[in-house]
Amino acid sequence: MKKLTPNDPEMQSADLVAENVERLKSLFPEAFTEGRIDFEVLKGLLGGHVDEREEKYGLDWHGKRQARRLALTPSTGTLRPCPEESVDWDTTQNLMIEGDNLEVLKLLQKSYANKVKLIYIDPPYNTGKDFVYPDDYRDNIRNYLELTGQVDGEGRRISSNTEASGRFHTDWLNMMYPRLRLARNLLRDDGVIFVSIDDNEICDLRALMDDIFGCENFIANIVWQKKYAVSNDDPGIAPMHDHILVYQRSEKFERNLLPRTDKQKSRYTNTDNDPRGNWSSDNYISNKSRFERPTLWYAITHPKTGEDVWPEESAVWRYSREKHAQIERENRLYWGPDLSYKRPRLKRFLSEVQDGVVPPTWWTFQEVGHNDEGQKETAELIGPKIFNTPKPVRLLRRMLELGCDKNGIILDFFAGSGTTAHAVLDLNKQDGGNRRFILVQLPEPTGQKEYPTIADICKERVRRVIKKLDAEDAGKLDLSDGAKQDRGFRVFKLDTSNLKPWDPNPENLNRTLLDQSDHILPDRSEQDLLFELLLKLGQELTAPLTTRILAGKTVHAIGSGVLIVCLDREITRDQAEPLALEMLAWRRELAPTDATTFVFRDAAFVDDVAKTNLAAILEQNLPASALARIRSL
Numbered sequence: 001m002k003k004l005t006p007n008d009p010e011m012q013s014a015d016l017v018a019e020n021v022e023r024l025k026s027l028f029p030e031a032f033t034e035g036r037i038d039f040e041v042l043k044g045l046l047g048g049h050v051d052e053r054e055e056k057y058g059l060d061w062h063g064k065r066q067a068r069r070l071a072l073t074p075s076t077g078t079l080r081p082c083p084e085e086s087v088d089w090d091t092t093q094n095l096m097i098e099g100d101n102l103e104v105l106k107l108l109q110k111s112y113a114n115k116v117k118l119i120y121i122d123p124p125y126n127t128g129k130d131f132v133y134p135d136d137y138r139d140n141i142r143n144y145l146e147l148t149g150q151v152d153g154e155g156r157r158i159s160s161n162t163e164a165s166g167r168f169h170t171d172w173l174n175m176m177y178p179r180l181r182l183a184r185n186l187l188r189d190d191g192v193i194f195v196s197i198d199d200n201e202i203c204d205l206r207a208l209m210d211d212i213f214g215c216e217n218f219i220a221n222i223v224w225q226k227k228y229a230v231s232n233d234d235p236g237i238a239p240m241h242d243h244i245l246v247y248q249r250s251e252k253f254e255r256n257l258l259p260r261t262d263k264q265k266s267r268y269t270n271t272d273n274d275p276r277g278n279w280s281s282d283n284y285i286s287n288k289s290r291f292e293r294p295t296l297w298y299a300i301t302h303p304k305t306g307e308d309v310w311p312e313e314s315a316v317w318r319y320s321r322e323k324h325a326q327i328e329r330e331n332r333l334y335w336g337p338d339l340s341y342k343r344p345r346l347k348r349f350l351s352e353v354q355d356g357v358v359p360p361t362w363w364t365f366q367e368v369g370h371n372d373e374g375q376k377e378t379a380e381l382i383g384p385k386i387f388n389t390p391k392p393v394r395l396l397r398r399m400l401e402l403g404c405d406k407n408g409i410i411l412d413f414f415a416g417s418g419t420t421a422h423a424v425l426d427l428n429k430q431d432g433g434n435r436r437f438i439l440v441q442l443p444e445p446t447g448q449k450e451y452p453t454i455a456d457i458c459k460e461r462v463r464r465v466i467k468k469l470d471a472e473d474a475g476k477l478d479l480s481d482g483a484k485q486d487r488g489f490r491v492f493k494l495d496t497s498n499l500k501p502w503d504p505n506p507e508n509l510n511r512t513l514l515d516q517s518d519h520i521l522p523d524r525s526e527q528d529l530l531f532e533l534l535l536k537l538g539q540e541l542t543a544p545l546t547t548r549i550l551a552g553k554t555v556h557a558i559g560s561g562v563l564i565v566c567l568d569r570e571i572t573r574d575q576a577e578p579l580a581l582e583m584l585a586w587r588r589e590l591a592p593t594d595a596t597t598f599v600f601r602d603a604a605f606v607d608d609v610a611k612t613n614l615a616a617i618l619e620q621n622l623p624a625s626a627l628a629r630i631r632s633l
């Protein structure tokens with residue numbers, strides 16, 4: 001039974017460097033000698049595709065190498081469960097994670113790689129007035145706890161990144177780069193990311209996204225009309241818009257059409273009681289010249305006068321003679337009320353046009369809301385002027401409609417006041433969808449009594465949205481038939497790992513060894529440990545978890561039995577056998593589709609015999625395909 005230490009790769013967040021090396025090895029085994037890469041061989045294998053020029057096209061800045069390394073360093077933290085701040089802890093699939101998103105994204109790598117359908121982020125725009133998170137590559141978790149006042153209670157002053165800093169754009173790029181790199185790994189192959197930004201950083205962001213996602217995956221630069229009126233005191237040309245950059249993870253992404261609005265539907269009517277239903281009329285003329293398209297220049301017959309009708313001098317018909325004949329046969333030409341038009345129009349039936357409208361890159365405030373609407377929405381829920389920069393719910397809703405299926409996971413790792421969760425819950429209510437959200441928000445101090453951090457604002461807003469939707473539904477849904485939607489969320493908080501790091505004291509090695517014999521931090525609960533295991537062994541944070549008493553010990557089964565954990569503090573020789581047998585019986589009952597990992601508390605075994613016996617019974621009774629590993633903590 002292998003004892004897991006905090007330094008063990010199994011107990012760390014994903015080792016992305018090792019994963020990259022493995023991928024390379026499987027593609028080019030001949031480029032590896034004694035486990036190391038031979039670049040000369042690799043270059044040879046890649047032929048003329050290696051770029052060795054010193055001056056290259058692409059985005060570069062001071063610190064890029066470090067930022068790349070930062071993305072690859074595993075996290076030393078964990079996520080601690082907070083059922084008391086959650087809603088419907090036992091059943092929900094939604095998550096709200098409080099912490100610095102860089103560490104959280106690292107921690108999510110094993111469990112959520114390739115699972116997220118849509119990412120939306122609204123990062124600091126780097127206007128010179130906003131806060132840009134200063135990562136510390138030496139000890140980012142400690143840095144986080146200090147910054148947010150969780151170590152000495154005060155917190156370091158969270159200052160804005162000012163244009164005078166001399167590293168203005170560099171600081172922002174250094175912050176964004178590792179986060180976007182890690183976020184990309186979480187997207188499904190048919191996933192998509194939307195990023196809000198204004199003109200301050202649009203150029204850097206576009207280059208950064210091209211670098212990380214590939215310029216071939218650029219989908220659109222959406223222009224959102226965020227204001228409805230020009231500021232009269234603007235000294236220059238008053239900005240009225242934000243950008244939303246959209247990139248797909250790969251060519252497997254397919255955008256959805258947008259639902260037709262009532263206004264758009266109202267353009268289809270049935271003035272002539274056509275049995276095919278409502279229709280609207282479309283142009284029958286094309287603006288090409290008859291010299292360019294001579295076959296489209298011909299005469300058709302007016303149904304009222306019987307005269308020849310030609311396209312205008314400078315135009316042609318839209319369709320060939322043959323196609324026109326078919327259109328006539330099918331009675332699809334519209335000549336106006338009482339056949340009063342000189343030239344016909346084409347009838348397009350609502351039942352035959354595609355089921356929605358093509359999304360444009362121009363999003364008006366009438367369609368998706370403006371900044372003031374976002375303000376109003378949050379004010380109604382949590383009070384005025386509590387949060388400065390909320391987006392309108394309709395804006396998020398448009399992105400969800402365009403890029404996400406009804407069951408997709410949506411991630412927002414600059415969650416702010418939680419507008420993304422609001423839009424997910426709203427849209428699920430409206431169309432019966434089952435979309436799930438993962439929010440990540442820094443507990444950035446606000447200086448307010450009621451909501452001490454922005455994470456508190458976010459949680460409270462989502463709670464109130466849930467209350468509001470539940471109140472609207474009260475009496476409408478028959479809750480007994482499973483119609484109840486997921487209107488909860490699990491709260492987790494970033495913290496140091498539950499396992500003490502190996503930090504030997506050279507002055508007193510005996511003491512160090514003794515301290516390390518049980519390396520679980522004393523103030524951490526069984527639940528804390530369970531969730532650390534879950535994360536580090538790659539299970540989702542909302543995986544089903546059941547608990548039973550087996551042979552007098554508390555045992556947990558996670559993810560329908562792929563992880564079976566007993567963290568009891570004492571397992572004697574006599575108890576080892578019945579415990580192992582009952583665990584095996586429970587596993588048979590659960591019948592997981594994957595192999596199981598068993599985990600125990602190392603200090604629980606009274607001696608090595610108890611430990612070896614227990615492991616031997618599990619090993620003898622499970623085929624290799626059903627037993628992933630047996631570990632102790």
Ligand SMILES: C[S@@+](CC[C@H](N)C(=O)[O-])C[C@H]1O[C@@H](n2cnc3c(N)ncnc32)[C@H](O)[C@@H]1O
Binds near residue numbers: 132133
């Ligand atoms: C512009 S706001 C997002 C507003 C959000 N879209 C809404 O509608 O409410 C950006 C948020 O990112 C948060 N943030 C900044 N750095 C962060 C970090 N390193 N980790 C997590 N959140 C961070 C800030 O606290 C801020 O609330």
